[in-house]
Amino acid sequence: MNTYDAAMRLVGLPATPTSRGQELQDPLTCFPSSVVLVTCGQGTDGIGVLARSFAILSPASALVAWTIERHVAGASAVEQAARWEAHALAYDQAELARRIAAASGHGLADISLRAGANDIRVLEGSAVTLSCERVTSFACEDSLIVIGRVSGFVRSDFPPLIRHDNADAISINIGGHPLGLPAETTATSLSYLLGSAFFYLYGQMRDVGGRLGYNNIEMFVITALGERGGRTRLEIETLLAYSAHPTGLQAMDDLEARGLIESHDAVNGVLSDLSYDLTPAGRAVFEQAWQAGLRVETEMASLLGVPETVALRALLYRFVGKIDRYAPAAWL
Incomplete structure (x- = not known):
């Protein structure tokens, strides 16, 4: 039994995707996530792909992980890359995300990267860019999971673009009195x-x-x-x-x-x-x-x-x- 099978049995789900997976599409959209573009390589050999998911494994060890579909164009290139950048798209870059998603394994020709602090390649207008060194990668069912260690970052004041409930949203922090529905007063x-x-x-x-x-x-x-x-x-x-x-x-x-x-x-x-x-x-x-x-x-x-x-x-x-x-x- 592999790790994926074991994890699925622990949470009571079948290891092999079924119609149940389709049913899960709706509730899974209740979990907000940043829209992350991963880039690696240079010039005409460079590539950019949208991560299916992105997670912080260990802040203390600066470890992060992201996944893409194993069979998308460019999957093998990002799997073998020794270094890559993870760009959290900003609130107004939804159209860029749609364009890249439509051309999976997108080249870097029309993706505007610039040199930031410590020579980190920053996506112009993004919320934050993490520069990472590859630690390991492995296949799991239809996904490729890549683990990296953050070696540097560049952050802007732009709020990140969030996907939630199948719609684009903006990350904000609302403090003070809770605003419930309906209004209490x-x-x-x-x-x-x-x-x-x-x-x-x-x-x-x-x-x-x-x-x-x-x-x-x-x-x-x-x-x-x-x-x-x-x-x-x-x-x-x-x-x-x-x-x-x-x-x-x-x-x-x-x-x-x-x-x-x-x-x-x-x-x-x-x-x-x-x-x-x-x-x-x-x-x-x-x-x-x-x-x-x-x-x-x-x-x-x-x-x-x-x-x-x-x-x-x-x-x-x-x-x-x-x-x-x-x-x-x-x-x-």
Whole structure:
């Protein structure tokens, strides 16, 4: 009996894969794992493969292990390599992972590696790179298991890309009060938390508009046209109403009179179909507001940290993308 057979019998699973293995696919996705690219070799002889799994065997001895399918292209090359790098992909490298997965045993020609500290080859934009020396490798059923010893590493501030429940996720560390479902108190509800965050951010941006000499509605119009020009009078009025602003559009005429926006006559002559764009002066005001927004984001990053800020942006982007389809007018 080999080690694999013994381990499977201990946990009550058959050693030979069956339909049971297919049933396990769903529960096994509940175990989050980093997406790891392993590279070895140089130039045209270099190769990169996505690890099926990656594990820390012994922090004290700096031992790590990873597996790939035995029959993928490049398996023999990585098995024989004396040195290799394990790159934990960053949160925004999911497309790179899909491209490499589609071309198993991917060459290094279009994988951007650079020389990092101690001449470690670092994958550009990755979360962390471990440089490893081969200890041993062995076959186990359909898998090749490689064990290595970490000889050096290069780490960035990018949060790693995580695979969980068959979807891409972002690694974050949420401390403080536990946020259960449903919310135990109003203070932990999404409505309260999103509302509090909105008023904080809105207050920051309102101060910017005030210093520039524009009221809330004027800054709203300038920002809306800065994000996408050519909006009609009716569309801007709908956006204002949807965001609970007063819908009177005297601000449009005032901004045009001050040379910040310009209107384009509608083909049918209907006032509500007039379209608007920012003038160069209006664009300059929008750029100031945009820079102020970036400063607010920088402040958030300093309070939360880079991984949490990235995760918050990703979640809000996904949420807004889902609710925009039901909005009477799209912001972007």
